[in-house]
Amino acid sequence: MSKAIKTLAVLTSGGDAPGMNAAIRAVVRTAVFYEKRIFGIKRGYDGLIEGDFEELNSKSVKNILNLGGTILKSARSEEFKTEAGQMKAYEQLQKHGVDGLIVIGGNGTFTGAHRFFEAHGVPVIGIPGTIDNDLFGTDYTIGYDTATNTVVDCIDKIRDTASSHNRLFFVEVMGRDSGFIAMNTAVAIGALDVILPEQNKSYEDLFVEIEKGASNKKTSNIVVVAEGNKLGDSFSIANKVREHFPQLDTKVTILGHLQRGGAPSCFDRVTASKLGVAAVEGLLNGRFDVMAGMVDEELTYTFLQQAVMNKAQLDPEMLRISKILAI
Amino acid sequence: MSKAIKTLAVLTSGGDAPGMNAAIRAVVRTAVFYEKRIFGIKRGYDGLIEGDFEELNSKSVKNILNLGGTILKSARSEEFKTEAGQMKAYEQLQKHGVDGLIVIGGNGTFTGAHRFFEAHGVPVIGIPGTIDNDLFGTDYTIGYDTATNTVVDCIDKIRDTASSHNRLFFVEVMGRDSGFIAMNTAVAIGALDVILPEQNKSYEDLFVEIEKGASNKKTSNIVVVAEGNKLGDSFSIANKVREHFPQLDTKVTILGHLQRGGAPSCFDRVTASKLGVAAVEGLLNGRFDVMAGMVDEELTYTFLQQAVMNKAQLDPEMLRISKILAI
Amino acid sequence: MSKAIKTLAVLTSGGDAPGMNAAIRAVVRTAVFYEKRIFGIKRGYDGLIEGDFEELNSKSVKNILNLGGTILKSARSEEFKTEAGQMKAYEQLQKHGVDGLIVIGGNGTFTGAHRFFEAHGVPVIGIPGTIDNDLFGTDYTIGYDTATNTVVDCIDKIRDTASSHNRLFFVEVMGRDSGFIAMNTAVAIGALDVILPEQNKSYEDLFVEIEKGASNKKTSNIVVVAEGNKLGDSFSIANKVREHFPQLDTKVTILGHLQRGGAPSCFDRVTASKLGVAAVEGLLNGRFDVMAGMVDEELTYTFLQQAVMNKAQLDPEMLRISKILAI
Amino acid sequence: MSKAIKTLAVLTSGGDAPGMNAAIRAVVRTAVFYEKRIFGIKRGYDGLIEGDFEELNSKSVKNILNLGGTILKSARSEEFKTEAGQMKAYEQLQKHGVDGLIVIGGNGTFTGAHRFFEAHGVPVIGIPGTIDNDLFGTDYTIGYDTATNTVVDCIDKIRDTASSHNRLFFVEVMGRDSGFIAMNTAVAIGALDVILPEQNKSYEDLFVEIEKGASNKKTSNIVVVAEGNKLGDSFSIANKVREHFPQLDTKVTILGHLQRGGAPSCFDRVTASKLGVAAVEGLLNGRFDVMAGMVDEELTYTFLQQAVMNKAQLDPEMLRISKILAI
Numbered sequence A, B, C, D: 001m002s003k004a005i006k007t008l009a010v011l012t013s014g015g016d017a018p019g020m021n022a023a024i025r026a027v028v029r030t031a032v033f034y035e036k037r038i039f040g041i042k043r044g045y046d047g048l049i050e051g052d053f054e055e056l057n058s059k060s061v062k063n064i065l066n067l068g069g070t071i072l073k074s075a076r077s078e079e080f081k082t083e084a085g086q087m088k089a090y091e092q093l094q095k096h097g098v099d100g101l102i103v104i105g106g107n108g109t110f111t112g113a114h115r116f117f118e119a120h121g122v123p124v125i126g127i128p129g130t131i132d133n134d135l136f137g138t139d140y141t142i143g144y145d146t147a148t149n150t151v152v153d154c155i156d157k158i159r160d161t162a163s164s165h166n167r168l169f170f171v172e173v174m175g176r177d178s179g180f181i182a183m184n185t186a187v188a189i190g191a192l193d194v195i196l197p198e199q200n201k202s203y204e205d206l207f208v209e210i211e212k213g214a215s216n217k218k219t220s221n222i223v224v225v226a227e228g229n230k231l232g233d234s235f236s237i238a239n240k241v242r243e244h245f246p247q248l249d250t251k252v253t254i255l256g257h258l259q260r261g262g263a264p265s266c267f268d269r270v271t272a273s274k275l276g277v278a279a280v281e282g283l284l285n286g287r288f289d290v291m292a293g294m295v296d297e298e299l300t301y302t303f304l305q306q307a308v309m310n311k312a313q314l315d316p317e318m319l320r321i322s323k324i325l326a327i
Helices: A020-033 A044-050 A083-095 A107-120 A144-165 A180-189 A203-215 A234-244 A256-260 A266-284 A304-309 A316-325 B020-033 B044-050 B083-096 B107-120 B144-165 B180-189 B203-215 B234-244 B256-260 B266-284 B304-309 B316-325 C020-033 C044-050 C083-095 C107-120 C144-165 C180-189 C203-215 C234-244 C256-260 C266-284 C304-309 C316-325 D020-033 D044-050 D083-096 D107-120 D144-165 D180-189 D203-215 D234-244 D256-260 D266-284 D304-309 D316-325
Strands: A007-012 A037-041 A053-055 A100-105 A124-128 A167-173 A193-195 A221-226 A249-254 A290-295 A298-303 B007-012 B037-041 B053-055 B100-105 B124-128 B167-173 B193-195 B221-226 B249-254 B290-295 B298-303 C007-012 C037-041 C053-055 C100-105 C124-128 C167-173 C193-195 C221-226 C249-254 C290-295 C298-303 D007-012 D037-041 D053-056 D100-105 D124-128 D167-173 D193-195 D221-226 D249-254 D290-295 D298-303
Touching: A007 A020, A007 A044, A020 A037, A020 A100, A020 A266, A020 D316, A037 A044, A044 A083, A083 A107, A100 A107, A100 A266, A107 A124, A107 A304, A124 A266, A124 A304, A144 A167, A144 A180, A144 A221, A144 A249, A144 A256, A144 A266, A144 B256, A144 D266, A167 A180, A167 A234, A180 A193, A180 A221, A180 A316, A180 D266, A193 A203, A203 A221, A203 A234, A234 A249, A249 B249, A249 B256, A256 B144, A256 B249, A266 A290, A266 A298, A266 D144, A266 D180, A266 D316, A290 A304, A298 A304, A316 D020, A316 D266, B007 B020, B007 B044, B007 B083, B020 B037, B020 B100, B020 B266, B020 C316, B037 B044, B044 B083, B083 B107, B100 B107, B100 B266, B107 B124, B107 B304, B124 B266, B124 B304, B144 B167, B144 B180, B144 B221, B144 B249, B144 B256, B144 B266, B144 C266, B167 B180, B167 B234, B180 B193, B180 B221, B180 B316, B180 C266, B193 B203, B203 B221, B203 B234, B234 B249, B266 B290, B266 B298, B266 C144, B266 C180, B266 C316, B290 B304, B298 B304, B316 C020, B316 C266, C007 C020, C007 C044, C020 C037, C020 C100, C020 C266, C037 C044, C044 C083, C083 C107, C100 C107, C100 C266, C107 C124, C107 C304, C124 C266, C124 C304, C144 C167, C144 C180, C144 C221, C144 C249, C144 C256, C144 C266, C144 D144, C144 D256, C167 C180, C167 C234, C180 C193, C180 C221, C180 C316, C193 C203, C203 C221, C203 C234, C234 C249, C249 D249, C249 D256, C256 D144, C256 D249, C266 C290, C266 C298, C290 C304, C298 C304, D007 D020, D007 D044, D007 D083, D020 D037, D020 D100, D020 D266, D037 D044, D044 D083, D083 D107, D100 D107, D100 D266, D107 D124, D107 D304, D124 D266, D124 D304, D144 D167, D144 D180, D144 D221, D144 D249, D144 D256, D144 D266, D167 D180, D167 D234, D180 D193, D180 D221, D180 D316, D193 D203, D203 D221, D203 D234, D234 D249, D266 D290, D266 D298, D290 D304, D298 D304
Parallel strands: A007 A037, A007 A100, A100 A124, A124 A290, A167 A221, A167 A249, A193 A221, B007 B037, B007 B100, B100 B124, B124 B290, B167 B221, B167 B249, B193 B221, C007 C037, C007 C100, C100 C124, C124 C290, C167 C221, C167 C249, C193 C221, D007 D037, D007 D100, D100 D124, D124 D290, D167 D221, D167 D249, D193 D221
Antiparallel strands: A037 A053, A290 A298, B037 B053, B290 B298, C037 C053, C290 C298, D037 D053, D290 D298
8 A cells, every 4th residue: 555645635527427426425534544634625626626625534524424515615617627727726736735535526527637646646546426327438428327216207297297298208318428228217217209419310210200109109209409419409308390290299408507406315325435446556556547337247447548438338239128118 | 966967077177287187086086986987088078079988997097196198188178168169078968878977177178068068057167276276266276286296396406506607587487377386486496586477577677687696696596487477488587687787697497398297296186186076976966067176275266267267466575585586 | 462572492303304493593593583592402401401591693504404304403301391391401501691492303302392381481382393293283294295205205115116017015104193104104105004003904904905916916016114103013924925926026124213303395394484473573572382383375373282182184195096096 | 939829818917016017018018029819817826726717909098007906906816826726727728728928026926926836837937026126037117216206205294294394204114024225215215224124233323323314413313224124013113212302293194095096107117118129039039037128237037036035135335325425
């Protein structure tokens, strides 16, 4: 175990995700367990640059395991993308004697962390915290499981009213570049169809599925739309469908930011706890510039650059299953 | 007890509301209890006109108490507004030997029912089923309590992320003519402000409250917006606010139809059960052209015309409380 | 408005209830609104006696509206029942300059508060916070609505498995002296029968209902049992039933303390907010030795002694409805 | 693809689990997709023996994806353990022309299915449906994820009240032979300690952890107890603890059958959908006497005998993590 590291710091960055607090708690308590000092940095890289540090202990993180959001707050920092910003950040770490940094976030967070490591050699390790599940090197990112349950719970409610009125609903879920949430919730709620960022779906394809649903006399027809799909935004998709199927009562719901909140699921809390411990132990054992993840139920460290570049791929089998079950 | 009535029918009409199934169940089982025949009519007045009747018994309504939506489906009928439509409806009732009709719904439903009673003398009684809580003659309409819990649960999730990012959120809730949902959920989630259909609120008023929130360094600022407010739709309100407070990170969420779904709350199930029994017993006791409601914990029958015309009023005290607590 | 009162204190006592935090928040912010000092007292009357005071401000109560439990913690104090204990409590109030006390709790809390007022003349006002709903002078106590939703949610889950296995379940809910939770949840989940503290139910009565359920070939038979019923504890009731109906697969579930927790419902948050404001305004207007409550949607002050002695009565109509709907 | 198989049947057996309906739906629709006939068999092996068959189609399984329990009902059959019972079952399959059987359940279900295959050569395939997660050959059994979320949700509520009263709670969760639910929920709720069937824990061990919790001045101390642990039932454990720590306010909650119910989580619905498709496709491709499972995100077929004998093992790492985080 590296004797060099005596003081750690942890921050959350980018879009918040349920389970981030569970990860913070695990990081802090593991640091305490190994008798290291641990700082919490507020508002992601902005707080790092501005020196918004607070020393934490075991008590600081009690009763946060079940809270959505992040007690450290989060932000997307423009300044950290600049050399000057990174230099200020480095100076803040020096000033507080921090010799190991844990960052919890997604793509942007890790890209920044990797550059920071390259520029200043700061021992840094990542924990995957994003509802998008789009990182290579972990089967599940923290927050993804909770977000899918939230979406499914909302669409179950929408289906109540959809069934009562024979309506066609387009429900837009989060996922700018990645269709994980859309694809899995579509199977879970028995969607008529799904529109993904990864697809080159045409309106003709969509019309065929809607036609099929109508001819099967389905009473509730729900199409799940990932926000980053290539066909268009949900309102314009719905408008095209209204033109083509004027007899259908077509509605749009955009679930929006409520997908980021809520008490984390058991799975997200357990994953966050495991990865929080693993991140601190990784740092103490000299694993830098990597992300701690779970692959095939095993703890795995993946270089940050790889985690970001080799995007996680949707299982094509899911689309096949979705079609069989929409029969 | 009127010996004339031997056969009843029940329908749901207008926007669906959680607890409609609990009311249907109560109507059906009370009819069975009094040894009457009972038909369910599908798709509201449209199904009445088209003769979409199904005879129900005690078993038909088992395991529906906890389901959102309505097993009888619902619709807003244009044809029932015409004399010809009402005549067809009357003939269908005659054909099936129905001599008492129970309608579950809101404003539009009761307006139609009253005209039907006037035109054809059909014994008809109403049960208030709408999430809007905007009927005179009952303190609570079926579905309102569940809808407020759904809204509060969603905004609790949004607040997680709002707090994590210091954002200002405009959350639009249902309520075309009535601010009950908006006003009560605003107090329940500790909103910075609320925008109601009943108010003549100006942008200046709104800006003052937002200013106050910012100066109090509130970390999560949520404004609840009723869809039928006079200031504008949520997106245009947010745009005006962005112009005036460019430093704030302003977001919009429109909760939409998920507010109509979900398992009904205990309160809505109990109210639905009471009113379902009361509607059948009212009809059998010769109470026609009225709505069964609960006023001050007492069962009350109010003429349909009064229920619809003397709109329920928001308690002005709520606005005062809301301001004190947003301090 | 009484100029005498400058400094207030608030405590929670007895069994905790969801919405107590919403009431604390309302009390604190209303005090701040009227420019009064406000102390929070920890652990109920024990903390009062021991001087466990903390001054609160508007920020102290942010982000607690949606939390179950009580941030002030609660306890049942033996010492406060003694003259010596009350004297110590009085001295603590004097020491901190408190000239108005708000107590949030139920029967025991108000009994103590009334004695305290009589003995030392301390201006005291009560807010009804208990899941039992058993106080006179308010239609709803804070926490009751949430508890009934929690029970209904749990029994909905039990019914899933009850239906899948044709089982008879006895589900024990809270209510030592009062059957409000049991009676209302029994109607809300469609129970086969209910056993209340207010009843002199015999095993013969119970067997008749079970027999009826079996002969109706009901697939899920759930009996709701209030803990304080006179027939016996749930396990011994189940054993008697097993002897009499050996062919039934009879199970027991005791919901226990989870009924006290959870995020409060919209209704409980709104009631808590109203009553918190009303308690402070009542005190400032010279209303002492009373409980603030809502009767028929109107704010009402009831003498503590009356609130405690004239127990709220179950509506006998509910039992009648329950029987009709179990048909 | 085996041309021999033209008619399939599906049943659920043993304890029910959330997601069984999603698996039934997937089985039925996949059968329809491949143009096979499909029967549903009621009440597990008992219904198989008694010929309680119903032909199903795509519509039969609509709107069941989100329902807990099993629409086919379940039972534990004694008769199917006998040769005579298996012969009757075989004759029923012959009579209905069923040449492929899908069984959804756990240990007991698969033991029976394997014997049936050996005795009569009936092509049979298993889908792991049990909340216990104790089968070899699949990382997750259907229902386990939902059950852990239900437990976590309940204990979050109990913690509200535990924190408000400084209490020590023993919460008993399901798991006769396996500690998966207990171990994972213990980490997810931040338990003080956990008592597992797989451990030889002594009272001394337990007292040490409780002592530690008390000395850390933890305000909420929750110990998760798996029902099949070797130390004793929860009430006797609590009594021993009360003797040793008379100053602690010690309570017991037994969560019981509500752990089996509720709407399935997204994860369970997706797993159930995948495995339902895989089971039918496996049978049609000549995979008999196996269970369809997911191992390391890959579809895997494991011989029923292996699935049952090589019990899934708890990850010892979890206990280590649990201790670090309870610091």
